[in-house]
Amino acid sequence: MTRIVAVIAFIVALALSAAPARAGVANGGLPGDGANPLTGMRWGVYPKGEPLKVYDQLRAAGDPRAALLGRIALRPVTRWYGQWIDQYGRFGVVNTIRSYIQESTGGDPNVMAQLAIFALEPYERQACTRVPTAAEQSAYRTWVDLAADAIGDSRVALILQPDLPFTSCLPHHSRVDMRLVSWAARRFSALPHTTVYLDAAASDWLKPDAAARLLIANGVRSARGFATDLTHYASTTAELSYGHKVIAALARRGVHGKHFVVSTSENGTPFTFQKHPDWFHQGLHVGLGIPPTTDVANARWGLPSAARRIARREVDAYMWIARPWLLNAGPFELDRALRVAAATPKRYL
Numbered sequence: 001m002t003r004i005v006a007v008i009a010f011i012v013a014l015a016l017s018a019a020p021a022r023a024g025v026a027n028g029g030l031p032g033d034g035a036n037p038l039t040g041m042r043w044g045v046y047p048k049g050e051p052l053k054v055y056d057q058l059r060a061a062g063d064p065r066a067a068l069l070g071r072i073a074l075r076p077v078t079r080w081y082g083q084w085i086d087q088y089g090r091f092g093v094v095n096t097i098r099s100y101i102q103e104s105t106g107g108d109p110n111v112m113a114q115l116a117i118f119a120l121e122p123y124e125r126q127a128c129t130r131v132p133t134a135a136e137q138s139a140y141r142t143w144v145d146l147a148a149d150a151i152g153d154s155r156v157a158l159i160l161q162p163d164l165p166f167t168s169c170l171p172h173h174s175r176v177d178m179r180l181v182s183w184a185a186r187r188f189s190a191l192p193h194t195t196v197y198l199d200a201a202a203s204d205w206l207k208p209d210a211a212a213r214l215l216i217a218n219g220v221r222s223a224r225g226f227a228t229d230l231t232h233y234a235s236t237t238a239e240l241s242y243g244h245k246v247i248a249a250l251a252r253r254g255v256h257g258k259h260f261v262v263s264t265s266e267n268g269t270p271f272t273f274q275k276h277p278d279w280f281h282q283g284l285h286v287g288l289g290i291p292p293t294t295d296v297a298n299a300r301w302g303l304p305s306a307a308r309r310i311a312r313r314e315v316d317a318y319m320w321i322a323r324p325w326l327l328n329a330g331p332f333e334l335d336r337a338l339r340v341a342a343a344t345p346k347r348y349l
Contacts, residue, residue, distance in 0.1 A: 023223060024037075024190065024195055027040045077323065078321040080162070097147055113157075119143050121136050127177065130170075151191055160184060199226065202242070208248070211246045216253060225258040226246065229264070235270035240307045260316070266289065268345050288348060294316065325340065
C-alpha cells in the first residue's frame, strides 16, 4: 500500500512539473478583477523618466511647449530593462527595478507598473553570428532571477524580449535563446501579480503562422499571451487583424485562450517598413497613437467594426511599449518628442 501511494505521488509530481506555470494576474484580488488582468487599477507613471522631468522644467518656466510634451510625459509607458543595469551586480539589478516600481506606483501596492525585459546577449544582428556562451546563458538566468526577485508580488505588466524573432536567428538552427526565453516566461509568470506578454513582432514583419511557431518555441504557453508592434509603426487596425490570426494559428497548434496587447505609442500616423524601409530619411513623421487603455473597443478610436469585435474579444490593452521620444534607442530628444506629439491625430488626444 505504501509503495502504491508513493508511485501515485511520484506520478502527480511529475505531471505538475510538466504542466505550464499558472500565469500571474496583475489585478488579482482587486475589486472587479475580471477576465482581463490589466483592468480595475491605475497604471503608474514613472516620475523620474526623462520626458516627465523635462515636462516639469518646461511647465515651471512657463514654456508653452509643456502642453505638447505632456501628451507623452503624462502617460503610463513601459520602461525597458536589460543586462546593461547589472554593473553593480545584484544590488544594481534588484534595486534599479524595485526603485522603478516603487516610483511608478507611488508605493501603492494596487497600482500597476510596466516593464519590458530585453536581456539576451548577444542579440539582434549579433545573435545571427554566434550562439551565446555558457557564461552568457548563466548570466541571463541569474539576471532574470534577480529581476523576478525585484518584482516580487508587485502588480506588473511585463513584455518579454522585444524583437523576439531574433531568437530564431542563431547559427546552426540553435534553440538556445528560445529555451532561455521559455524559462524566463515561466519564471516571470509564476509571480503572483505579473502578467506576461511575449513579443510577436508586427503585421509587416512576420506571417501569423510564423509568429505562432515563434511564440510556442519561446514559451507562450506559460504567458498570458503576446504583444505586437513594439518596434514598428503599422496601424492598430492592421495589428488587430494580425493578432487575431496569430491567436487562430496558436489554436490550430493546440495553444488556446491567449490574448494580446498592441503597442500604440508610435502608430498614430501608420506606415509599413515594406512601403517605407528608409522612413526616417524620407521625412515621415511618426505620431502618437491610441493612448494607453483597456477600453480597446471604444468607438472614439475610429476603428472599423471588425477590428472593434476583435479588440473586444481578444485584446487586453493598448499600451505604450515603444518609446516615441527616442530614435533607435538613443537619448531623449526634446525636438523629436515635440514633433511626435504634434503629429498626434485629434481623436487620440
